[in-house]
Amino acid sequence: MTLFDASAETREWHPATSREGCKKILSRLRSMGLAIELVDDQGTGDTILSTACIFDGPDADPRVNRWQSNNETDKEWES
Amino acid sequence: MGIMNLVYFDNITGTDFLTGESNPVAHLSTPPTPGDRISFGLSRLWTVLAVDHYTCDGQSLYLAHCNLTPMRREDWWSVAECQESTCYSLQLHLGNGELVHTGHHRRGAAPQVGFLLPRFNVKDHTVTSKPWGVEAVHAFHLADEIAYPVYRVIHVTDCVYVPEVAEAEKELAIAS
Numbered sequence: 001m002t003l004f005d006a007s008a009e010t011r012e013w014h015p016a017t018s019r020e021g022c023k024k025i026l027s028r029l030r031s032m033g034l035a036i037e038l039v040d041d042q043g044t045g046d047t048i049l050s051t052a053c054i055f056d057g058p059d060a061d062p063r064v065n066r067w068q069s070n071n072e073t074d075k076e077w078e079s
Numbered sequence: 080m081g082i083m084n085l086v087y088f089d090n091i092t093g094t095d096f097l098t099g100e101s102n103p104v105a106h107l108s109t110p111p112t113p114g115d116r117i118s119f120g121l122s123r124l125w126t127v128l129a130v131d132h133y134t135c136d137g138q139s140l141y142l143a144h145c146n147l148t149p150m151r152r153e154d155w156w157s158v159a160e161c162q163e164s165t166c167y168s169l170q171l172h173l174g175n176g177e178l179v180h181t182g183h184h185r186r187g188a189a190p191q192v193g194f195l196l197p198r199f200n201v202k203d204h205t206v207t208s209k210p211w212g213v214e215a216v217h218a219f220h221l222a223d224e225i226a227y228p229v230y231r232v233i234h235v236t237d238c239v240y241v242p243e244v245a246e247a248e249k250e251l252a253i254a255s
Binding site for chain 1: 092093094095096098099101156160180181182183184185186188193194195197198199201204205206207208212239241244
């Protein structure tokens, strides 16, 4: 059996509380000007963030942090 | 194949379940009928609104569409989702007859034999592997044409447990 190869993954994964939540994330990503589409969703087994939403397209980036909080930004500024 | 009269109870809305609820699967000698009521894990009961029949090599799979209140089929969220894609598919991964993983694919891609199922870790946003690998894939198609389909195809997989992956996960958990 072959393991999931995270280093070869080109799609972008985000958690949501439901499948409908994936559509909301898609709207948010597109409002940021990203050429991206929702291609897949998978169950996570988590009781709250139960859905993993998977996006693909020219702007999909599995390593980017789209939702960096202001708190984290503040920490960077302070250091 | 061991999936005689497999029934998957789907939520037509796509919205949040309450904590403790999830889509159940069952192996029934007779399929459910509209009006039947079922628990998704809690005391509140969901009503079966419609049942779609899928087949694969003479085997049957029944998709029971459920909601808490009645709703016209053309207004279902799940119907609208299907209409956005020409090949929208549901993936049901079974291990020892139990549901171990689900997914929905908007391009209709079938799961690949020989690969472990992905595990999305919500705490650190990483993707690793579950200790279940896909051993066989069965593509179920609608037995009859229907006006408002929800899934064009349902891929059911037979999964095998891979204890080495489970052991590696335990070691990682202890180390962290």
